[in-house]
Amino acid sequence: MSNGTNGVQNGLARLQIHGDSNGTSNGVNGKLSPSLSPDSPRRKLDRKMSSPMMPAFMVSAPGKVIVFGEHAVVHGKAAIAASISLRSYLLVTALSKSRRTVTLRFPDIDLDHTWNIDDLPWGIFHHPSKKKYYYDLVTTLDPDLLAAIQPHLKDVSLGKGDVERKVHQNAATSFLYLFLSLGSPKFPGCQYTLRSTIPIGAGLGSSGSIAVCQAAALLLQLRTLSGPHPDQPPEEARLQVERINRWAFVAEMCIHGNPSGVDNTVSTQGKAVVFQRTDYQKPPVVRPLWDFPELPLLLVDTRQAKSTAAEVAKVAKLKETHPKLVGTILDAIDGVTRSASELIDEEDFNSEEVESLRRVGELMTINHGLLVSLGVSHPRLERVRELLDHEGIGWTKLTGAGGGGCSITLMKPGVSREKLGRLEEQLEEENYQKFETTLGGDGVGVLWPAVLKNGLDEDEEGGMEIDLENFLEAPGTEGVEKLVGVHGGGAEREGWKFWRLENH
Numbered sequence: 001m002s003n004g005t006n007g008v009q010n011g012l013a014r015l016q017i018h019g020d021s022n023g024t025s026n027g028v029n030g031k032l033s034p035s036l037s038p039d040s041p042r043r044k045l046d047r048k049m050s051s052p053m054m055p056a057f058m059v060s061a062p063g064k065v066i067v068f069g070e071h072a073v074v075h076g077k078a079a080i081a082a083s084i085s086l087r088s089y090l091l092v093t094a095l096s097k098s099r100r101t102v103t104l105r106f107p108d109i110d111l112d113h114t115w116n117i118d119d120l121p122w123g124i125f126h127h128p129s130k131k132k133y134y135y136d137l138v139t140t141l142d143p144d145l146l147a148a149i150q151p152h153l154k155d156v157s158l159g160k161g162d163v164e165r166k167v168h169q170n171a172a173t174s175f176l177y178l179f180l181s182l183g184s185p186k187f188p189g190c191q192y193t194l195r196s197t198i199p200i201g202a203g204l205g206s207s208g209s210i211a212v213c214q215a216a217a218l219l220l221q222l223r224t225l226s227g228p229h230p231d232q233p234p235e236e237a238r239l240q241v242e243r244i245n246r247w248a249f250v251a252e253m254c255i256h257g258n259p260s261g262v263d264n265t266v267s268t269q270g271k272a273v274v275f276q277r278t279d280y281q282k283p284p285v286v287r288p289l290w291d292f293p294e295l296p297l298l299l300v301d302t303r304q305a306k307s308t309a310a311e312v313a314k315v316a317k318l319k320e321t322h323p324k325l326v327g328t329i330l331d332a333i334d335g336v337t338r339s340a341s342e343l344i345d346e347e348d349f350n351s352e353e354v355e356s357l358r359r360v361g362e363l364m365t366i367n368h369g370l371l372v373s374l375g376v377s378h379p380r381l382e383r384v385r386e387l388l389d390h391e392g393i394g395w396t397k398l399t400g401a402g403g404g405g406c407s408i409t410l411m412k413p414g415v416s417r418e419k420l421g422r423l424e425e426q427l428e429e430e431n432y433q434k435f436e437t438t439l440g441g442d443g444v445g446v447l448w449p450a451v452l453k454n455g456l457d458e459d460e461e462g463g464m465e466i467d468l469e470n471f472l473e474a475p476g477t478e479g480v481e482k483l484v485g486v487h488g489g490g491a492e493r494e495g496w497k498f499w500r501l502e503n504h
Ligand SMILES: Nc1ncnc2c1ncn2[C@@H]1O[C@H](COP(=O)(O)OP(=O)(O)OP(=O)(O)O)[C@@H](O)[C@H]1O
Pocket: 106, 108, 109, 167, 168, 170, 171, 194, 195, 196, 199, 200, 201, 202, 203, 204, 205, 206, 207, 208, 210, 255, 256, 263, 306, 307, 308, 309, 400, 401, 402, 405
């Protein structure tokens, strides 16, 4: 699995907050439409004009790990989550004016589908009783709108197996719901091509990051977002992030059924956050953790596929059957998250000191135990914990929805190389995958137009246009990172821009 390399030592991911990585090259800027921005030289854009309206552009959003509070967060409790350096990349290319189609190309899941724009159910989505605007807060899916999409799903991935088709139909539903809500019958013909370096269904927020990419791409196409640009005041950046996040939540609802919104929130704004949504009719309360400590973390993928929707439904069912008992467990998880948040806020908290790590680690162990009691662990997750506990290497919990997916381990300082080596061999032997990723990086990013400086194949203007076929054929996650990655194999890469929310 590819990754950014910052902060990775001996296979450990270090929780760290990246510094500013805004490039200074031209991009989406100011309140004007991106192609009319005064900072975007006409000459460069002319080269990129695949349509008279819009250059090809790219958006990217990260995955996440939940450090504390998964599942409880669906029931109104707090969670702590951080973005990771694994990301999704969505390339948007406009078609010529005469081509009235919209295509989704999601090669990671083998989905390729085209709709005629004029055949889509615009009438109902634009009916005054239904119409939503880019600034609206949508907290539930409208069953009539979902029903109107159904006939347009019946040809998606015909001939594929039921399970694969369901995944494709979910992905198509979330795209169409956003496209029809935000777009109009006059929308230009487009192709949306997505590649992701986040393993699917591993608890690392793959669906949240795709939801963010889709929302950001459509809002940019509608010219409703300002920036990102380096001098943008944090207040203005915050509003753009809020708008993207609201619509990303709608896309997440189409895939998950009942998401809390923590995944799309941390994917949109990046870094680390304490998140809580007590009232689903209102936006969540989100407290950014700008100074989240660098924690030595090991991420292990069980390679056991799971569905977040199924795990969330399992907990809801258990709660329905044993409301008091499950309520107590959810409260206890909330207590763990709050203790962790207080602990890392303490002035003398030091992520390199044993005592500080032990206190966070114990909270992780308790959190895991509570998740086990909710029935969302898996024998493969328990096996990882057993291996790590046996070697006395650290404190382990599942992360994300559970039922498979990933675990995180807070490593004890001073573990011998010999022990680590033994652990690595054992994990490999038992078909686990160890991840190396940096935590706390940037949220949603924009590359407008889709031109990068790669040090390879640059044209006479010093950039390389991202070619659709190259993007599709980039070998594996490393190929994707190398071709378009926001960090381009380690260093921050000129061209990508991010909305900055920090006040300092
Ligand atoms: N690379 C991808 N290409 C297209 N669709 C994807 C991709 N990755 C994820 N998805 C969509 O997201 C769904 C997986 O979402 P799911 O919530 O089960 O896993 P996750 O988001 O990785 O885990 P978690 O929610 O626990 O963090 C897939 O079924 C698919 O619809």
